[in-house]
Each structure stands twice: as structure tokens, then as C-alpha cells.
Amino acid sequence: MKKSKLIIIIIGVLLIGCIGYFIFHKEGNTVALITEKPHYGDIATSVTATGKIQPVDTVAVGTQVSGTILKVFVDFNSVVKKGQLLAQIDQSLFLAQVEQINANLQLAKSNLSYQSSNYNRQTELYKAGGISRADFESAKNQYEVARDNVNSVVAQLKSAQKNLSFTNILSPIDGTVLSRKVSEGQTVAASLNTPTLFSIAKDLTKMQVQASVDEADVGNVKVGENASFTVDAFPDDVFTGTVIEVRLQPAISSNVVTYTTIINAPNNALKLKPGMTANIIIYTKEVKNALLISAKAIAFQPDSTLGKQFKIRKVFLGNNKEKKGRINSKNETAPKPQKDSIDHKKAIVWKRVGDSLLPLHIKIGLDDDVNVQILRGITAQDEIITGVNTVKQSKNSKATEQSPFMPKRGGGGSGKK
Structure with missing residues (x-):
């Protein structure tokens, strides 16, 4: 008799404990939908x-003659x-050469004068x-040689004066x-180069910006596109430009192929300086x-978790027929978007109407991974x-008030039980 009472007491205690655990630890989940309205704005890929x-345009200024930089x-x-004097090479050797050729020219002219007189005299004697x-x-012949010699010396003088x-x-x-790559007193030698x-x-x-565009992206880049x-010098400033050229010559570095793309860049404020590194976005x-x-x-x-709280309707894109009903299994999922053309794709968005979730067919255009262009739907x-x-709501406080099986806590500081 005592043994059966003990078994009953043990079973009762276990039952009370299970009921208390269930009451205190049971939680309810409330699903709150996040919604937004479409808006108008600009989008780009x-x-x-x-x-x-x-x-x-950059011009390298060099020298065609050798010598010592004087100034x-x-x-x-x-x-x-244009035409401003940048530097001057020592002219002493070149002036001496000009003076020497001038002397040769005077000698050649004197000889030409003599040969001309002799030729005229010999002509009269030959006729007589x-x-x-x-x-x-x-x-x-001597007259013609003297004349050509004068012409030769004149050409030499022009060359010396040009030098x-x-x-x-x-x-x-x-x-x-x-x-500036030279200083006063430096010797420059103009030979082959x-x-x-x-x-x-x-x-x-x-x-202009010389951008290196990867071969995977260069197919989308065209002349006239905005950029x-x-x-780094002005991180808060955004500079704009336009693609003016996509060069065909590839650049290969570590097996990576890139193509040089030229972008014009107005610089009225003179903030941009030659050699700066630019981080570029080309809007294709x-x-x-x-x-x-x-x-x-x-x-x-x-x-399927939403199927416990809402009625979910399905739409098949193939024949545009609707099928109503709850989604109770993982196999029943929303239809996947189907491609409509190269630039336009079909997709599905969901709208809440009362206690139902309705799928809406839409046609989308550009997608920049943040926003999507809506064309129709x-x-x-x-x-x-x-x-x-998903908001979890605990029922511990409510269960404590309603459970008659749990002992009550003592009052605040009274010491009474």
C-alpha cells in the first residue's frame, strides 16, 4: 500500500514538473513583414x-646640338x-664655325668673279x-665650278647658322x-638619340585619365559613356568625364590582360595633377x-514558416494560371524568375492583401545590386x-500567474510564507 502511494506521488511530481516546464518555457513567434514602396530615381550599371x-598633350623638349648648358x-x-627661351647652350664653337664658313664664302665669291671674267674673255677670243x-x-668649266662652289658654301653657311x-x-x-632635367654647366651630347x-x-x-579596364569588362565600355x-588627395570630391577612346593595344601583366581607356577630365580648379591615381567608375x-x-x-x-500565418498563392509563369493554397512543405516554393530578353527579365515580387500573400509579375531592367528598375507590373x-x-515573445510572466502548481515567492522583506 505504501509502495503504490509512493509511485503515485512520484508520478504526480513528474507530471507537475512537466506542466511547469511547458508553461514557463513555451514561446510564441510573431512574423512581421518588412515592406517598401517603389520610388523614382536614377540607376546605372x-x-x-x-x-x-x-x-x-605633353611635349618633350630636347636639343639637336651638343655642348655645355650656359644658361x-x-x-x-x-x-x-610658345617661342620663349628655356635654356641656352654655349655658342662659341658654333659662332666660330659660322665665321669660318663666311670667310670661305667670300673666297668662293672672289674666285667666281675671276672665273666669270676669264670665261667672258675666252668666249670673245674663241669667237674671233x-x-x-x-x-x-x-x-x-672653271667658271661653272666656281659658281657651284659658291652655292655649296652658301648651303654650309645656312647649316651652321641653323646649328x-x-x-x-x-x-x-x-x-x-x-x-627640368638639366642644370647650368651640364654637358649634353646629341648623337643618335x-x-x-x-x-x-x-x-x-x-x-585625361588613362584607365586600365579588364578584358572581361572592356566589351561593355564604349566611346561617349559617362565616367x-x-x-586620394581629394577623397570627398567626385570628378566627372567621358570616354573618348578605347585603345586596341592590350597590356599584359602577370597574365592579366587590360585595355587602356582614355577618359577626358576637365580640371578648371587645377586640383588634378599629373600622375595621380584615379579610382574610376564607367557607367555602361x-x-x-x-x-x-x-x-x-x-x-x-x-x-513554409509564413504558411502558418498567411495564405500564399502561387503563379506559374508558363501559362499565367494561378493556384491558391497554403504552402505546407519545402517543395512548394515560389516560381523562379525567367529571362525575357537580353536586357529585360521577368521576376516576381510579393504583396500582402489581408491575410494573403499575392505574387505579382514584373518585368525588370537594369540591376545595380542595390536597386532594380521596374519596367512593368x-x-x-x-x-x-x-x-x-521574427519576434519571439516569452509567456513566462503570464504562465507564472496562471499556474496553480508553482509555489509562490515570499513578499518583499516580510519574512512570511
């Missing part, structure tokens, strides 16, 4: 690249005009029969001196004032589901 900022009249960042034909032809003018290094364009003395940028208010870029497609929705709305698909007044929030 883009290609990213890096590149260097360079002047539109340098400009320095780095000097603004110069006073000399032979051989003597006449010899005088004629003398080359000792003055002049600016070929209006611009700014980017580099012309040494570069100065580098001059034509106009620093008009710059924007930033430089752009749409202004498009109806947009978050990309999360396209990715959202209701699952919904309006700016529709509220579209983009996700869910």
Missing part, C-alpha cells in the same frame, strides 16, 4: 577600373609661352678664232614645365527617373514585401 591622370631660364612649374675649243671649254640657332632652346607650345631637357604640358585645365572618379548603361525597388524584394520568397503605390522579422 558600371565598370570599375584604376588609372593615372595625365595631361592631354637655364625656367624651372619646374614655370608657365611658358684666237683660241682653241679646248681652251674655251676649260674656261667654261647656331639650335643653341637657343625654345618652347614649342604654350604650357607648364613639368620637369636626342636628349630630353624639359617636359612641357600643353594645358593643365584639360586632363566618374576620385583621387544609365536610366534617369526610373521606377526602382530594392533588390531585396526580387530576392524575397515566402517559405507594379506602381509607386504598391507596398512590396522585402523581408520578414
Whole structure:
């Protein structure tokens, strides 16, 4: 008898404990839908690249003659005009050569004068029969040689004078001196290769970016597309430009193939400097004032957990027939988007109507991974589901008040039980 009572007591205690555990630890889940309305804005697809900022036109100024730099009249960042004297090579040897050829010219002219008189005299004697034909032809030949010798010396003088003018290094364009590679007293030797003395940028208010575009992206880049870029010197400033050239010559580095793309960059504020590294975005497609929705709305698909709280309708894109009913298994999922064309794709978004979730067919355009362009299917007044929030609500406090099996705690500091 005692044994049976003990068993009953043990079973009762276990039953009370199970009931208490169930009451205190049971939680309810409430699903809150996250929705948004489509909005109007700009959207674009883009290609990213890096590149260097360079002047539109840079001229390397060299020298055609050898000698010692006598004077340098400009320095780095000097603004110069076309024809301005930049530097001067020692002219002493070239002046001496000009003077020597001038003396030779005077000698050649004197000889020509004598041979001309002799030729005229021999001509008169030959006509009178006073000399032979051989003597006449010899005088004629000496006259022609003297005349050609004068022409030769004149040409030599022009060459020497030109070389003398080359000792003055002049600016070929209006611009700014980017580099100076010589100093006074330095000797320059012009042999097979012309040494570069100065580098001059034509106009620093008009710059260009030489972007290296990956071969996987270059197919989308075309002349006339807009671009924007930033430089580390001005991280808060966004500079704009336009693609003006996509060069066909590839550049290969570590088996990575890139193509040089030229982007013009107005530089009226002169913030951009040659050699700066630019982080570039080329907008391959752009749409202004498009109806947009978050990309999360396209990715959202209701699952079986929502089927406990809402009625979910399915739509098959193949025949556009609807099928109503709850989703009670994992196999019953929303239909996947189907491609409609190269640029336009079909997709499904979900809208809540009462206690039902309705799928809506839409046609989408550009997708920048943040927003998606809506071409057809919904309006700016529709509220579209983009996700869910699951809120867990504990029933511990309510269960404690309702359970008659749990002992009550003592009052605050009274000591009574």
C-alpha cells in the first residue's frame, strides 16, 4: 500500500514538473513583414577600373646640338609661352664655325668673279678664232665650278647658322614645365638619340585619365559613356568625364590582360595633377527617373514558416494560371524568375492583401545590386514585401500567474510564507 502511494506521488511530481516546464518555457513567434514602396530615381550599371591622370598633350623638349648648358631660364612649374627661351647652350664653337664658313664664302665669291671674267674673255677670243675649243671649254668649266662652289658654301653657311640657332632652346607650345632635367654647366651630347631637357604640358585645365579596364569588362565600355572618379588627395570630391577612346593595344601583366581607356577630365580648379591615381567608375548603361525597388524584394520568397500565418498563392509563369493554397512543405516554393530578353527579365515580387500573400509579375531592367528598375507590373503605390522579422515573445510572466502548481515567492522583506 505504501509502495503504490509512493509511485503515485512520484508520478504526480513528474507530471507537475512537466506542466511547469511547458508553461514557463513555451514561446510564441510573431512574423512581421518588412515592406517598401517603389520610388523614382536614377540607376546605372558600371565598370570599375584604376588609372593615372595625365595631361592631354605633353611635349618633350630636347636639343639637336651638343655642348655645355650656359644658361637655364625656367624651372619646374614655370608657365611658358610658345617661342620663349628655356635654356641656352654655349655658342662659341658654333659662332666660330659660322665665321669660318663666311670667310670661305667670300673666297668662293672672289674666285667666281675671276672665273666669270676669264670665261667672258675666252668666249670673245674663241669667237674671233684666237683660241682653241679646248681652251674655251676649260674656261667654261672653271667658271661653272666656281659658281657651284659658291652655292655649296652658301648651303654650309645656312647649316651652321641653323646649328647656331639650335643653341637657343625654345618652347614649342604654350604650357607648364613639368620637369627640368638639366642644370647650368651640364654637358649634353646629341648623337643618335636626342636628349630630353624639359617636359612641357600643353594645358593643365584639360586632363585625361588613362584607365586600365579588364578584358572581361572592356566589351561593355564604349566611346561617349559617362565616367566618374576620385583621387586620394581629394577623397570627398567626385570628378566627372567621358570616354573618348578605347585603345586596341592590350597590356599584359602577370597574365592579366587590360585595355587602356582614355577618359577626358576637365580640371578648371587645377586640383588634378599629373600622375595621380584615379579610382574610376564607367557607367555602361544609365536610366534617369526610373521606377526602382530594392533588390531585396526580387530576392524575397515566402517559405513554409509564413504558411502558418498567411495564405500564399502561387503563379506559374508558363501559362499565367494561378493556384491558391497554403504552402505546407519545402517543395512548394515560389516560381523562379525567367529571362525575357537580353536586357529585360521577368521576376516576381510579393504583396500582402489581408491575410494573403499575392505574387505579382514584373518585368525588370537594369540591376545595380542595390536597386532594380521596374519596367512593368507594379506602381509607386504598391507596398512590396522585402523581408520578414521574427519576434519571439516569452509567456513566462503570464504562465507564472496562471499556474496553480508553482509555489509562490515570499513578499518583499516580510519574512512570511
